[in-house]
Amino acid sequence: xxxxxxxxxxxxxxxxxxxxxxxxxxxxxxxxxxxxxxxxxxxxxxxxxxxxxxxxxxxxxxxxxxxxxxxxxxxxxxxxxxxxxxxxxxxxxxxxxxxxxxxxxxxxxxxxxxxxxxxxxxxxxxxxxxxxxxxxxxxxxxxxxxxxxxxxxxxxxxxxxxxxxxxxxxxxxx
Amino acid sequence: xxxxxxxxxxxxxxxxxxxxxxxxxxxxxxxxxxxxxxxxxxxxxxxxxxxxxxxxxxxxxxxxxxxxxxxxxxxxxxxxxxxxxxxxxxxxxxxxxxxxxxxxxxxxxxxxxxxxxxxxxxxxxxxxxxxxxxxxxxxxxxxxxxxxxxxxxxxxxxxxxxxxxxxxxxxxxx
Numbered sequence: 001x002x003x004x005x006x007x008x009x010x011x012x013x014x015x016x017x018x019x020x021x022x023x024x025x026x027x028x029x030x031x032x033x034x035x036x037x038x039x040x041x042x043x044x045x046x047x048x049x050x051x052x053x054x055x056x057x058x059x060x061x062x063x064x065x066x067x068x069x070x071x072x073x074x075x076x077x078x079x080x081x082x083x084x085x086x087x088x089x090x091x092x093x094x095x096x097x098x099x100x101x102x103x104x105x106x107x108x109x110x111x112x113x114x115x116x117x118x119x120x121x122x123x124x125x126x127x128x129x130x131x132x133x134x135x136x137x138x139x140x141x142x143x144x145x146x147x148x149x150x151x152x153x154x155x156x157x158x159x160x161x162x163x164x165x166x167x168x169x170x171x172x173x174x
Numbered sequence: 175x176x177x178x179x180x181x182x183x184x185x186x187x188x189x190x191x192x193x194x195x196x197x198x199x200x201x202x203x204x205x206x207x208x209x210x211x212x213x214x215x216x217x218x219x220x221x222x223x224x225x226x227x228x229x230x231x232x233x234x235x236x237x238x239x240x241x242x243x244x245x246x247x248x249x250x251x252x253x254x255x256x257x258x259x260x261x262x263x264x265x266x267x268x269x270x271x272x273x274x275x276x277x278x279x280x281x282x283x284x285x286x287x288x289x290x291x292x293x294x295x296x297x298x299x300x301x302x303x304x305x306x307x308x309x310x311x312x313x314x315x316x317x318x319x320x321x322x323x324x325x326x327x328x329x330x331x332x333x334x335x336x337x338x339x340x341x342x343x344x345x346x347x348x
Contacts, residue, residue, distance in 0.1 A: 158311045
């Protein structure tokens with residue numbers, strides 16, 4: 001499927017509610033669980049999504065739209081949430097995500113992007129030239145990937161509890 | 175983590191809202207999309223969850239709790255949703271899921287299960303002896319696995335739209 005603004009936004013606008021439905025009020029044995037050393041818990045994932053709302057999608061889209069002399073993105077900090085989430089409850093992070101996402105989708109809608117603009121390019125620090133359409137598609141897939149990851153992280157906590165059913169539930173071994 | 179009734183139920187009671195948040199109102203290009211021949215769309219997945227609410231978890235738990243002479247589970251029909259969902263909209267399936275799940279969790283709560291009961295056994299048609307605790311843990315992991323699958327199926331629709339970002343987003347190649 002090709003990227004299309006309204007189809008893409010239909011996922012982006014649902015992600016904060018999806019995380020809230022999945023995580024709000026869950027006991028910490030689920031929300032602080034991870035997949036082992038150097039892996040992320042649902043709590044860490046929501047903090048990461050917030051950092052991306054602040055520094056990745058919209059700032060990079062602006063850089064592309066400006067088409068100024070400097071079109072190279074600032075590298076994304078994959079560890080920022082460990083610092084930024086400090087002292088915040090999961091509910092605070094979920095509220096923050098809903099707020100930042102709504103604000104960013106407001107900015108995106110305000111741009112009334114044309115197909116020509118979706119083809120404009122920026123420079124990814126690792127991949128080189130990428131288009132605005134690819135950046136916005138990545139925003140969508142990034143959301144869905146982290147929803148899948150959150151469900152998988154929690155599923156793994158019952159890897160031994162399910163006994164022989166493990167053979168039918170590949171999610172605990174992914 | 176060992177299975178524990180209230181911890182397990184905290185996931186089970188959220189799954190219908192998670193699916194609703196993720197899917198309700200999305201365009202069919204997302205909800206009818208799949209991963210290729212003989213794979214399931216989000217629409218098919220919700221129908222499958224409904225069939226499991228009707229025929230799998232609670233009926234099997236009852237069979238175990240009864241400890242009658244026949245403790246072998248009826249094999250689960252993995253294709254039933256293609257028949258049962260016919261003519262139903264996704265919203266109807268989501269409503270049905272919320273209704274059936276609430277009803278089933280009411281039944282479960284009413285049993286006030288003890289640890290001794292969680293150790294009672296039934297016979298899985300493929301695996302042989304399994305405990306009630308394993309069955310209920312599997313219910314939880316089954317939910318989470320299908321949340322992850324639903325997100326993955328939708329993510330894959332943008333596999334080519336994300337261009338070179340594909341290298342950072344393994345969800346589209348799983």
